[in-house]
Amino acid sequence: MNVLLWGVLPYLVIATLVLGTIWRYRYDKFGWTTRSSQLYESRLLRIGSPLFHFGILVVFIGHVGGLLIPEDWTEAVGISESMYHFNALLFGGIAGFCTLAGIIILVVRRRRTGPVFMATTVNDKVMYVLLVGAITLGLWTTLVAVGAGSEAHNYRETVSPWFRSIWRLNPDVHAMAEAPIQFHVHVLVGMLLFAAWPFTRLVHAFTAPVHYLFRPYIVYRSRDARTPAPTGRPRAGWSPVGTPDRDRSTR
Amino acid sequence: MRVMAQMGMVMNLDKCIGCQTCSVTCKQAWTNRAGTEYVWFNNVETRPGQGYPRRYEDQEQWHGGWELNKRGRLQLKTGGRLKRLLSIFASPVQPELKDYYEPWTYDYATLVEAPLGDDFPVARPKSLITGEDTKVTWSANWDDNLGGTSELGHLDPIVAKIRQESEDKIKFEFEQTFMFYLPRICEHCLNPSCMASCPSGAIYKRSEDGIVLVDQDRCRGWRQCITGCPYKKIYFNHKSGKAEKCTFCYPRIEVGIPTVCAETCVGRLRYLGLFLYDADAVTAAASVPDEKDLYEAQMDLLLDPEDPQVIAAAREQGIPEDWLDAARRSPVYALAKKYRVALPLHPEYRTMPMVWYVPPLSPIVDLLSEQGHDAEDRDVLFGAIEALRIPIEYLAELFSAGDTEVIDGVLRKLAAMRSYMRGINLGREPDESIPASVGLSGETMYEMYRLMAIAKYDERYVIPKAHVEQAHDLEELGCSLDYDEGPGMYGPFGEASGRPVPVAVENFQALQQRQTSDEPAGNEELRGRVNLLNWDGNGTPRGLFPPRREEESR
Numbered sequence: 001m002n003v004l005l006w007g008v009l010p011y012l013v014i015a016t017l018v019l020g021t022i023w024r025y026r027y028d029k030f031g032w033t034t035r036s037s038q039l040y041e042s043r044l045l046r047i048g049s050p051l052f053h054f055g056i057l058v059v060f061i062g063h064v065g066g067l068l069i070p071e072d073w074t075e076a077v078g079i080s081e082s083m084y085h086f087n088a089l090l091f092g093g094i095a096g097f098c099t100l101a102g103i104i105i106l107v108v109r110r111r112r113t114g115p116v117f118m119a120t121t122v123n124d125k126v127m128y129v130l131l132v133g134a135i136t137l138g139l140w141t142t143l144v145a146v147g148a149g150s151e152a153h154n155y156r157e158t159v160s161p162w163f164r165s166i167w168r169l170n171p172d173v174h175a176m177a178e179a180p181i182q183f184h185v186h187v188l189v190g191m192l193l194f195a196a197w198p199f200t201r202l203v204h205a206f207t208a209p210v211h212y213l214f215r216p217y218i219v220y221r222s223r224d225a226r227t228p229a230p231t232g233r234p235r236a237g238w239s240p241v242g243t244p245d246r247d248r249s250t251r
Numbered sequence: 252m253r254v255m256a257q258m259g260m261v262m263n264l265d266k267c268i269g270c271q272t273c274s275v276t277c278k279q280a281w282t283n284r285a286g287t288e289y290v291w292f293n294n295v296e297t298r299p300g301q302g303y304p305r306r307y308e309d310q311e312q313w314h315g316g317w318e319l320n321k322r323g324r325l326q327l328k329t330g331g332r333l334k335r336l337l338s339i340f341a342s343p344v345q346p347e348l349k350d351y352y353e354p355w356t357y358d359y360a361t362l363v364e365a366p367l368g369d370d371f372p373v374a375r376p377k378s379l380i381t382g383e384d385t386k387v388t389w390s391a392n393w394d395d396n397l398g399g400t401s402e403l404g405h406l407d408p409i410v411a412k413i414r415q416e417s418e419d420k421i422k423f424e425f426e427q428t429f430m431f432y433l434p435r436i437c438e439h440c441l442n443p444s445c446m447a448s449c450p451s452g453a454i455y456k457r458s459e460d461g462i463v464l465v466d467q468d469r470c471r472g473w474r475q476c477i478t479g480c481p482y483k484k485i486y487f488n489h490k491s492g493k494a495e496k497c498t499f500c501y502p503r504i505e506v507g508i509p510t511v512c513a514e515t516c517v518g519r520l521r522y523l524g525l526f527l528y529d530a531d532a533v534t535a536a537a538s539v540p541d542e543k544d545l546y547e548a549q550m551d552l553l554l555d556p557e558d559p560q561v562i563a564a565a566r567e568q569g570i571p572e573d574w575l576d577a578a579r580r581s582p583v584y585a586l587a588k589k590y591r592v593a594l595p596l597h598p599e600y601r602t603m604p605m606v607w608y609v610p611p612l613s614p615i616v617d618l619l620s621e622q623g624h625d626a627e628d629r630d631v632l633f634g635a636i637e638a639l640r641i642p643i644e645y646l647a648e649l650f651s652a653g654d655t656e657v658i659d660g661v662l663r664k665l666a667a668m669r670s671y672m673r674g675i676n677l678g679r680e681p682d683e684s685i686p687a688s689v690g691l692s693g694e695t696m697y698e699m700y701r702l703m704a705i706a707k708y709d710e711r712y713v714i715p716k717a718h719v720e721q722a723h724d725l726e727e728l729g730c731s732l733d734y735d736e737g738p739g740m741y742g743p744f745g746e747a748s749g750r751p752v753p754v755a756v757e758n759f760q761a762l763q764q765r766q767t768s769d770e771p772a773g774n775e776e777l778r779g780r781v782n783l784l785n786w787d788g789n790g791t792p793r794g795l796f797p798p799r800r801e802e803e804s805r
Contacts, residue, residue: 033472035492038341039348040380046341053340114381115348119489207471209339209450213332217447218533221455223717 006176010166013191020198021206034204040115044105052102058095062088067163071156081154089146096139103132127200130193137186144182153180253530254554254565256574257461257605258499259583261593262434263703264611266520269432271295273512280511286490288354288379291391292497293512295434299407299645300394304350307483309408314344315481316444316600317537325538325601327447329478339450344478352389354379397430409648429642431611436512437484437497438596438604439463441528441552442537448479461605462499470494481600507716524581524713525574526605527554527565537601542652545598553588577715582702583607590699592661594650610646610658612665615639627673629685632666664689672700
């Protein structure tokens with residue numbers, strides 16, 4: 001069971017994530033969008049969205065630090081385990097709660113604002129369950145750790161080595177199996193989220209427009225530079241001509 | 252000098268009757284899809300009025316366009332790149348649907364399905380956004396013909412500004428005597444702020460003809476362009492989650508036919524043609540410190556297509572000979588630079604717009620004739636132009652960053668043309684002092700009259716075709732020879748299967764069929780759709796009407 005969960009599943013998830021993203025990019029560039037709903041409602045969005053997005057960015061950086069940097073490296077530069085742990089809990093906790101607060105505002109907004117709810121697909125709903133699940137479970141691990149004080153489980157001896165070992169193609173199943181239950185659940189839901197990622201609106205994160213900082217303001221493009229439009233398949237996504245009335249029965 | 256070609260448009264506002272034909276045909280052609288119900292690539296506003304979306308010209312509120320920063324450098328009004336990236340998660344000043352309007356339809360089914368009763372069934376308005384019953388309170392031209400101006404007039408940002416400047420001395424009087432229509436499409440600017448705001452770099456300017464397009468495959472829906480465009484001519488498709496904008500009907504332009512709005516214009520007030528401009532000088536021109544110099548700076552960008560130096564530089568840049576020829580015959584260049592009667596819309600946004608307007612003389616003429624004056628007499632007209640400060644100031648806020656002298660000059664030319672031509676039409680000796688008083692020769696004035704009053708189709712629309720040797724690269728013309736089968740024959744799996752057929756090819760086939768077949772026009776099928784532009788009202792094309800009940804039951 002452990003081998004299946006921590007030795008096989010991660011590779012399935014990585015394969016789905018990578019191949020799914022490539023597939024989506026090749027075949028559904030038209031669908032690759034944030035699907036913003038700001039046109040319908042922006043008062044709540046203006047609070048919830050930055051809270052969530054900046055929160056999750058900090059959380060992401062925290063995860064990179066915690067999972068990728070081995071414990072002896074930080075100790076080598078003089079950061080003791082307790083100091084690291086305290087900071088991780090403090091900043092991770094704050095960022096995590098911001099993220100959670102943000103997404104709760106966004107979910108409530110999505111449910112309570114008529115037009116936004118109408119524009120919500122089943123795909124979105126599944127994605128929200130996974131996303132909120134992963135965030136809440138992550139905060140749970142933090143809370144348990146805070147409750148345990150100095151006795152808290154040191155995930156940098158179990159989860160992190162396992163995570164690094166995945167990329168060395170030699171998964172340290174044993175290390176991960178040692179971790180307490182809250183980490184197991186959090187990691188499982190996280191893996192599900194990553195597997196679903198390429199097929200949801202979350203793909204917009206992969207095209208974060210960092211190059212905006214460096215590109216010229218005015219973009220000239222010659223017709224020559226384009227790849228020819230006919231590629232053997234119709235361009236996806238244009239809805240049919242006409243504006244059909246909203247039919248609730250088909251939703 | 253880097254010479255580039257730019258398709259431009261001039262609209263003669265004197266001729267616009269506000270019939271909205273351009274808006275409707277444009278909508279039929281481009282935005283009759285779900286998600287674009289509220290999108291009007293072309294709209295016609297009554298001025299004074301709020302415009303569409305409401306109060307879009309109030310850049311203190313919407314932060315569109317460019318401004319000069321403290322160091323005198325050009326910067327987006329929403330701030331620098333980093334600041335804008337950091338505010339990407341919730342656009343701070345994006346218009347909401349309520350600033351446009353909530354699109355609706357009517358519950359027509361009730362009319363035929365309601366059970367027999369004492370009351371007539373009513374088709375109630377239903378929101379296309381929520382599907383619920385709705386109350387229709389606003390739309391794209393709700394203040395049409397000054398409707399509601401006595402209550403809402405103060406909401407026009409320009410009225411507000413002029414009132415403030417004249418310390419509220421002017422009340423509503425001028426709004427009852429002064430009205431004109433302003434048709435608006437995307438300006439296809441030389442220095443577009445929508446493009447500069449796009450984080451993904453999906454908005455681009457075609458280097459061949461300067462048309463500004465959104466790459467639908469690269470747009471990620473960050474919606475920064477909507478804030479960036481001061482004309483609010485980028486719309487968010489709320490179904491696809493992507494930005495959409497006026498395409499200048501590029502599939503038509505590429506094959507040499509005018510845009511839909513120009514083609515269908517009842518008043519024939521639109522002119523299409525080429526500008527040659529110096530692409531290297533654009534940023535400098537947009538950065539001149541004084542807003543009132545922007546019009547002149549923009550005029551300096553336009554290069555004289557007769558100038559041998561310009562021609563040589565254009566050849567160097569690979570602009571083909573027939574394009575240079577078209578640039579020499581360009582009606583838009585003539586109106587903007589040769590006669591200097593066409594002005595850019597809101598040059599103070601520093602975007603260098605390429606859709607130009609001949610400001611209307613008609614409000615002044617109407618007023619004079621109502622008061623019993625001779626509205627074709629030069630001195631009466633000139634006197635009126637001087638006396639009617641409010642309309643002039645209003646027009647100046649629209650077309651010359653508040654510089655009334657520019658408007659004055661243009662209106663004087665139009666007035667002079669009016670009285671000069673009256674003399675000729677009455678068989679009098681042409682009064683050469685009239686054109687001389689506005690700095691033109693009699694011959695030039697006559698040419699200007701010809702272009703503005705009686706120019707034929709091929710003089711109003713001088714559109715060089717995209718080049719055959721580039722055909723395989725064109726979005727629309729690509730492999731046009733491969734499409735020799737008629738419309739309706741697409742792929743093995745029915746509609747939308749197989750290779751996509753360019754719109755222009757589809758239209759070309761439909762037109763050809765209409766001209767050569769014995770059947771009522773419009774009977775041809777286009778992927779199960781009916782081409783309304785080709786339908787002449789005869790017959791009952793399949794797919795246009797719902798099937799009759801007998802047919803259904805069969």
